[in-house]
Amino acid sequence: MSLEGLPYGSTLGPGRWHLPPASGLPVVYAASSRALAQLEKRVHANGVAPVKQALIRLELPLGAIILDAHNDLALESPRWRLDEGYTQGVGVDWLQSTASLGLWVPSVVEPQERNLLINPAHPQYTSIAVVKETLNFEFDPRSF
Template sequence: MTTVWRIGFCDNPAPPSSAMLATLGFGSTLGNGRWHAKGAHQVVYAASTRALCQLEKRVHCNGANPKNQALMQLELPSDCLLMAASDWGLPADWQSNEAATQSLGLSWLACASSLGLWVPSFIEPSELNLLLNPAHPDYRRLLLKIERQPFRFDPRLF
C-alpha cells in the first residue's frame, strides 16, 4: 500500500466518504497548476510525506493561514499502477518550462493509463508529489482518512 498526504478544505466533521473523495480535484478546474492547465480534467495533488505536504500547501496559500483545513491521508491499494514523470519524457528544463510540465500532465491525464503519476516537487526536486487522476477507475478504491481536523499550521511559518 502506498500512502500520500494532502491538506485541503474540510468544514464537515463527518467521517470521510466517497463523496468527499470525489470533490478533491475540483480546485484544479479553476486554475492552472505546475502539472495541469485549467479545464475539464480534474487532478488531485498529494505529497509523499506529511512534511512536504505542509510545505507545498504553505507555499501555495499566498501568505494566508487558511481556515477549515484538514490533513488527509490517502491510501492507494498496492496493485494500482503508478507511473513516473520520467516515463513521460520529463524535460531537463522542467523547472523553468511550465508549459512542458503542463503538457506532460495533461497528456497523462487524458490517456488515463495509471491512477497516479510521481512528479518532482518544484520546491524540493529530490522529493516527490503524486498526481492522482479522479477519472481513472482505480480512484474510487482510494481510502481517504482525515488525520487531523482542523489542521493548523505552526504560526511561525507565517
C-alpha cells in the same frame, strides 16, 4: 469515505501539471509526506496562514498502477522547473492516457521530494479510500 465529491485545487485554475478547468482534465495533487503537504500549502497560501485545515491519508487500491516520472524529470535540465508549459504537457499527456491511477512527479518547491498526481478519470479513482488524520494539521504562524 472516498474522494468522490471532494473539491480539489485543479478546479480553481491552471497549475504546474494541469491546464485550466475548461480543459476538462481535473487532477488531484497529493504530497508524499506531512511535511511536504505543509510546504506546498505554504507556497500557495499567498502569505496568509491557512486555518481549519485537515490532513487526509489516501489508501490506493491494491494493484493500482502508479507511474514514476520523478527521477526522469528531476535529473533533466532545469527546464521542467522553469517551463510550466512543459510540465503541463507532461501532465496532460498522462491524464489523457488514463494508463495509470497515479503519477509521481518532483515537487517544484523541493525537487528531491515528490507529489503524486491522481487521475479522477481513471476507473480505480472511486476505489481510493480517504482516512482523515486525527492529529491536528496546524501551521506555525512564524512561517508566514
